[in-house]
Amino acid sequence: xxxxxxxxxxxxxxxxxxxxxxxxxxxxxxxxxxxxxxxxxxxxxxxxxxxxxxxxxxxxxxxxxxxxxxxxxxxxxxxxxxxxxxxxxxxxxxxxxxxxxxxxxxxxxxxxxxxxxxxxxxxxxxxxxxxxxxxxxxxxxxxxxxxxxxxxxxxxxxxxxxxxxxxxxxxxxxxxxxxxxxxxxxxxxxxxxxxxxxxxxxxxxxxxxxxxxxxxxxxxxxxxxxxxxxxxxxxxxxxxxxxxxxxxxxxxxxxxxxxxxxxxxxxxxxxxxxxxxxxxxxxxxxxxxxxxxxxxxxxxxxxxxxxxxxxxxxxxxxxxxxxxxxxxxxxxxxxxxxxxxxxxx
Numbered sequence: 556x557x558x559x560x561x562x563x564x565x566x567x568x569x570x571x572x573x574x575x576x577x578x579x580x581x582x583x584x585x586x587x588x589x590x591x592x593x594x595x596x597x598x599x600x601x602x603x604x605x606x607x608x609x610x611x612x613x614x615x616x617x618x619x620x621x622x623x624x625x626x627x628x629x630x631x632x633x634x635x636x637x638x639x640x641x642x643x644x645x646x647x648x649x650x651x652x653x654x655x656x657x658x659x660x661x662x663x664x665x666x667x668x669x670x671x672x673x674x675x676x677x678x679x680x681x682x683x684x685x686x687x688x689x690x691x692x693x694x695x696x697x698x699x700x701x702x703x704x705x706x707x708x709x710x711x712x713x714x715x716x717x718x719x720x721x722x723x724x725x726x727x728x729x730x731x732x733x734x735x736x737x738x739x740x741x742x743x744x745x746x747x748x749x750x751x752x753x754x755x756x757x758x759x760x761x762x763x764x765x766x767x768x769x770x771x772x773x774x775x776x777x778x779x780x781x782x783x784x785x786x787x788x789x790x791x792x793x794x795x796x797x798x799x800x801x802x803x804x805x806x807x808x809x810x811x812x813x814x815x816x817x818x819x820x821x822x823x824x825x826x827x828x829x830x831x832x833x834x835x836x837x838x839x840x841x842x843x844x845x846x847x848x849x850x851x852x853x854x855x856x857x858x859x860x861x862x863x864x865x866x867x868x869x870x871x872x873x874x875x876x877x878x879x880x881x882x883x884x885x886x887x888x889x890x891x892x893x894x895x896x897x898x899x900x
Contacts, residue, residue, distance in 0.1 A: 567803055572636035574828075575752035582867050590832060592823030593785065595742030598735070599632065602786050607759045615639070622646055623695040624850035626670060632752040639670045639711055640704040640753065643691040647698065648762055655767035655898035656757045658783075658790075659691055660701040660776030662797075663726065663812060666710020670703040686780065687885035690771075695729055699769075702757045706746055706769060706779060708814065709732070728814040742814040743782060758789065758795075765789070768899045773797050773885060778815060792897035796891045797849060798840035798885050799861075802826050804853025811848065827860035834861070835870035837897045840881045841890050843881040851878065 577585055594602055615627040626642040648654055661667055665675045674680050680843050686693045691701040712729040732742040742767035750770075758765035769792040772780030777798025785792040800806075802825055806815050830838070838861070841856045858876055865874040876894060877888040 561661050562686050563807075567821070571803075571825075573686070573838075574825065575693075582688065586836040586840065588834065589824050589828050592787070592830060593782070593820075593832070596817050596820045596823055598740030599738075599742045600740065600748040602655075602744075602751060604789070607755065608758055610752070610759065611857050612756060612759075613796075617836070620692065622752060623692055627758075627827045630752070630756050632745055632749040635730065636749075638707075638749060638753065639667070640702055641667050641691060641755075642760070643671065643695040643701040643703070644762055645698055645700065646697045647878075648700075649754060651829070652762070653764040654698060654700050654762060655895075656700045656702065656760065656763035656765075657694055657894065657898070658753055658757060658768070658770040658780070659694065660750075660770065660772030660779040661703065661706060662772070662774030663708070663728075663778045664709070665725075666712070667703045668710065686891070688889060690885070690891075691848055693891055693896070694771075697891060699895055699898065701758065702753060703762075704749070704753045706776070707749060708742065709900075726812075728812045732813040732816070742752055743778060743817050746779045746814075747782040747786055750779055751787050754783070754787055754789055755861060767791055767898050769793060769894055771890070771894060774811065774883065775814065781830055781833070784836070784838075785829055788836075790833075790836065792839075792894055794838040794839045794894050795830065795891060796886065797846055798827060799830055799842065799857045800849045801853045801856055801857055804856065807850045808850070808884055809848060821894070825855040830857065830860050831864040834864045835868035837872055837873040838865075838875075839890050839893045840876040841852070841886045842876070842878050843883060844878055845881065846883045848883055854878075870883070 557704045612630040618625045624644040629637050632638045659670055661670050671691045672680055691703045691817045694701045707730045708727045717724050718728045768789050770780045770790050771794040773796040782794045784793040838852045844851050877889045
């Protein structure tokens, strides 16, 4: 055996067989073990709600659009780090009214500006009519208050050492990930921990009904959305797009960004197990039939496993999915309409 491929496959088979023994247990008996295993694998983070304690929010700018107000804010997450974010507030909100709030997570790219109709420099992009050019605005037009945070490692939150070396570097995922691994932490864990703080901030907004929080994420943002929804029961409805799959069929089958890797996670769970931790709260999965990095065949495997957990709860009506004709891209308005309906209902 010169090449190690067969050895890796053997390891995956052994871990899969060990997890199958756990699958014989009732879901509720497995759930607590899975949640504990996830927290352990993500690293040494405080994965809890903290309310408004230490947020110290600051308003950076406020821009009036046709149907919404767009704010740029900043608040403290953990370890003194500050998270910039955009807030999109529907103009249709009446004084004293509280609306559902949505955490909107960007994927790999230039950060939160990509979700609010701005280019890398913060200037308005040409209006092409595509929902994907301004997802935050599209959600606000559906009556939702949207918070689009800058995920650590992207945009304004790249490592200073990376930007000094290459001002045009796309992200700091690699250097951030290897540095955190050496401290017993993961980038996935840091992003999940910050997502809980972002939910603390969104819940504190005067326009937001803290009992009706949702989230949506695409690609790398789908990882943040799925992990944070699994960890945070305040998230009442989630859209996880162009990410749900099995680790073996996607993350381990081809080269992905290092931020996707959670050391030891396969000893605890496969990705469908973690997605199922969201149950029985509403979940919508979206995937492109021709996605080259999250293959549709293993996406379908994940969907069937997650559907089984929802059926066990008698909550089939809370689980939906859309397999669209496309690749690794935004699928269409169905997920936006679904999220608005679930949170308003």
